[in-house]
Amino acid sequence: xxxxxxxxxxxxxxxxxxxxxxxxxxxxxxxxxxxxxxxxxxxxxxxxxxxxxxxxxxxxxxxxxxxxxxxxxxxxxxxxxxxxxxxxxxxxxxxxxxxxxxxxxxxxxxxxxxxx
Amino acid sequence: xxxxxxxxxxxxxxxxxxxxxxxxxxxxxxxxxxxxxxxxxxxxxxxxxxxxxxxxxxxxxxxxxxxxxxxxxxxxxxxxxxxxxxxxxxxxxxxxxxxxxxxxxxxxxxxxxxxx
DNA sequence: CTGCTATATGAGTATAAGATCATACAGTTG
DNA sequence: CAACTGTATGATCTTATACTCATATAGCAG
Numbered sequence: 001x002x003x004x005x006x007x008x009x010x011x012x013x014x015x016x017x018x019x020x021x022x023x024x025x026x027x028x029x030x031x032x033x034x035x036x037x038x039x040x041x042x043x044x045x046x047x048x049x050x051x052x053x054x055x056x057x058x059x060x061x062x063x064x065x066x067x068x069x070x071x072x073x074x075x076x077x078x079x080x081x082x083x084x085x086x087x088x089x090x091x092x093x094x095x096x097x098x099x100x101x102x103x104x105x106x107x108x109x110x111x112x113x114x115x116x
Numbered sequence: 117x118x119x120x121x122x123x124x125x126x127x128x129x130x131x132x133x134x135x136x137x138x139x140x141x142x143x144x145x146x147x148x149x150x151x152x153x154x155x156x157x158x159x160x161x162x163x164x165x166x167x168x169x170x171x172x173x174x175x176x177x178x179x180x181x182x183x184x185x186x187x188x189x190x191x192x193x194x195x196x197x198x199x200x201x202x203x204x205x206x207x208x209x210x211x212x213x214x215x216x217x218x219x220x221x222x223x224x225x226x227x228x229x230x231x232x
Numbered sequence: 233c234t235g236c237t238a239t240a241t242g243a244g245t246a247t248a249a250g251a252t253c254a255t256a257c258a259g260t261t262g
Numbered sequence: 263c264a265a266c267t268g269t270a271t272g273a274t275c276t277t278a279t280a281c282t283c284a285t286a287t288a289g290c291a292g
Contacts, residue, residue: 021145029137055281057238057239058239061239077239079238080289141249172253174253174270178250196260198269
């Protein structure tokens with residue numbers, strides 16, 4: 001049956017693609033990656049995230065909102081402060097994997113260019 | 117030792133964050149996700165990707181370039197046509213995982229809102 | 233109540249990036 | 263050589279979004 005070359009995966013709707021894309025978009029900002037990492041290093045509330053990242057308060061607040069919307073971190077008010085917590089720990093592993101993949105790929109490029 | 121609350125992860129440079137972010141950004145476009153999937157379903161060259169996705173030829177060409185830059189797909193000229201191939205198969209698994217995560221999270225939200 | 237602190241948010245601006253059109257380029261065919 | 267095909271790309275427009283500033287909101291202290 002040489003004609004049946006095409007894999008027939010279940011169709012993915014436009015809306016699903018949009019949703020998945022916006023999830024990836026949340027991770028497509030250095031500032032948000034920085035915030036996520038700062039949270040992992042111990043910074044819990046907005047002020048701590050501000051000092052840890054060097055971003056402005058308004059900026060951190062908005063980015064945290066994005067992360068919350070994506071379900072990656074959670075946030076609860078405790079008195080005056082807003083406590084952030086990791087809601088999806090798998091993101092950490094994902095970022096590490098991506099980082100390692102990039103390192104691997106880039107070092108291969110370095111090797112290829114090595115003799116030039 | 118109650119003072120040592122802070123996890124000390126290795127520092128990540130701004131450039132590394134930018135690199136990781138741009139990798140994620142490549143997956144943050146419905147059109148690119150669509151192209152990637154079309155390639156997986158059997159569409160190999162640009163023309164086939166155009167008909168499979170409904171995007172314009174110029175559009176597909178540019179998006180494929182992005183995917184190549186990110187190391188996700190490869191491309192080689194064969195005569196007149198440009199053959200695309202999956203360069204990083206792990207992307208497929210990643211997308212499936214994200215998709216399942218979103219489904220899980222959204223269905224939980226539906227449950228929460230169910231009585232309202 | 234009056235401040236003071238922590239956070240959120242509206243408005244405005246700047247920049248990045250996708251879509252489209254036209255066209256250039258490369259390889260094939262006659 | 264000319265004509266045609268498949269692909270890439272410059273120019274332009276448009277939209278999305280990150281950043282900043284100022285201000286609003288909410289809780290606490292006096």
